[in-house]
Amino acid sequence: MLSFFTKPHLPVFIVDKNFILNALFKSTIYRHFCAGEDVREVKNTIINIKDMGFKGEVGVGVKELKEEGILPQEPTFHEGIEARRQGVLETASMLETGDFLALKFTGAGVGMKDALDTVCEKAMERKAGILINAEQQFVQPSINDIALSLMCRYNRGQAIVYNTYQAYLKSTPSTLGHLHCAKDEGFTIGVKLVRGFYMDSESRGLIHNTTQQTDDAYNNIKEGLLQRQYQDLRPDGFPKVDLFLATHNKQSALHAYQVQQQRAEAGLPLAKVQYGQLLGMADKVSCTLLQIAADPRANVPASPQVYKRLSWNTLGDCISYLFRRAVENRDAVMRTKIEYYALRKDVWRRTKKAIRLGVAGKY
CATH class of the missing domain: 1.20.5 (Single alpha-helices involved in coiled-coils or other helix-helix interfaces)
Known part of the structure; x- marks a missing residue:
């Protein structure tokens, strides 16, 4: 049903213009999955989830300036690109200590480069973090270069900037050669680990053949980073890693906590680990992790920090977002x-x- 309203053929079906549709969607799926339409509503949502024990991961407004991965070139898009840049800065103003800002680069324009430094400096001031979203592989190498440059500059001590690594890609283990860069340059590498976002649009040959292979890849990467043994890197001289596990898979999340707990009890070095799920989804996973964190018997250094990914914008823009996320997260x-x-x-x-x-x- 959502796909019909993402590109309506008649004005009567445009949700931002039809009062009845607007009220229906806003009181149901929008309220459940989205944080609000403006700064005030988003801040109220952040307060609500923090009252429940969660931390906040705020995405820039979900309106996009591209279609099917094609970057806009026409001058008519300049106003939209500037609005995107301002949206990033506006969202950054909502950050509080321990929060994350999720950034998507594609379609942001060349003016985003200056905004990135401003956002990273704001994040440092507020002891918050930046999560750089993964994108399709034809642009991902450039994003990796930007992410490494930002990590080298700002990740001195704890990670401020995190790059996203997609386990469903066959190339991800080699991409995690970034660990060597962190070791050589002496910075903390921020790793956001996901299963994958673009299965319907990526070349099939780039992706693992089965779901089980993707699960195995995710768990192997996670285990290696937690145990400080990955590929040819061993505990001695392993770079400092801060890990953000974005997963709706309960087994993956609980196994990571168990590894952390075992290492804490053995007195071994611990990676900083955070867990994230989308607002309105995988609440059973999120709440299970919160219960563990609240258990007085839990080892405090290994206690999980749980985030909810918040996306915000007008109802019309969020309808498209909700449809995409439904496709990406069928399970x-x-x-x-x-x-x-x-x-x-x-x-x-x-x-x-x-x-x-x-x-x-x-x-």
């Missing part, structure tokens, strides 16, 4: 449905129990 969407039905069943069970107790109390 996670199915798990969200399963969680919904499980919660609905439990609410109905409790309601019937309350009714029975109420009736019994009258006699």
Whole structure:
């Protein structure tokens, strides 16, 4: 259904112009998956999730200036590119200590280079972080170069800038040769590890043949970074790694925590590890990690920090975003449905129990 409203053929189906559709979508999927339309609404959402124990990962407004990976060249896009740059700076102003700002480079324009330094400096001042999104492989090498340059400049001590590495790509183990750069240059490498974003648009030959191969690649990379043994790098001289595990897979997340716990108990060096899921999705994973963090028996240095990815913009722009994320996260969407039905069943069970107790109390 969402695909129909992303490119409506008639004005009556444009959600930002149709009052009924706007009210319907905003009170349902928009409220569940998106943080708001403006700074005030986003800040309120951040307060709400932090009250629940989560930390915030704020994405720049989800409106995009490109189609199918083609960079805009026409002068008519200049105003939009400047708006994008201002949106980055506006989003950066929302950051608080421990928050993350997620950045997407494609379509941002050459003016973004100056904004990057400003954003990184703001993040350093506020003890926050920058997550650079992965993109399609025809632009990713340039993004990797920018990310390495920023990490070398700003990641002195703890990581401020994180680059994203996609486990579903066959080339990712070699791309993680970036660890050697971190070792040689003496900076902390920030690694955001994901399974992958662009399965429907990437060349099939670049991607692992099966889901299991992708899962194995994700877990092998994760294990190597946590154990400080990856490829030809050994614990002695292993670079400092700060790791952000973006995963909706409960087993992957819990295994990472168990490795951290074991290393903490053995007195071994620990990587800084954070866990992230999308707002409104994989709440069972997120809440399980929060319960572990709240357990007084948990080893504090290994205690998980859990983030929720917040995306914001107008309802019309977010409809397109929600459709893309639904396509990219089919398995996670199915798990969200399963969680919904499980919660609905439990609410109905409790309601019937309350009714029975109420009736019994009258006699």
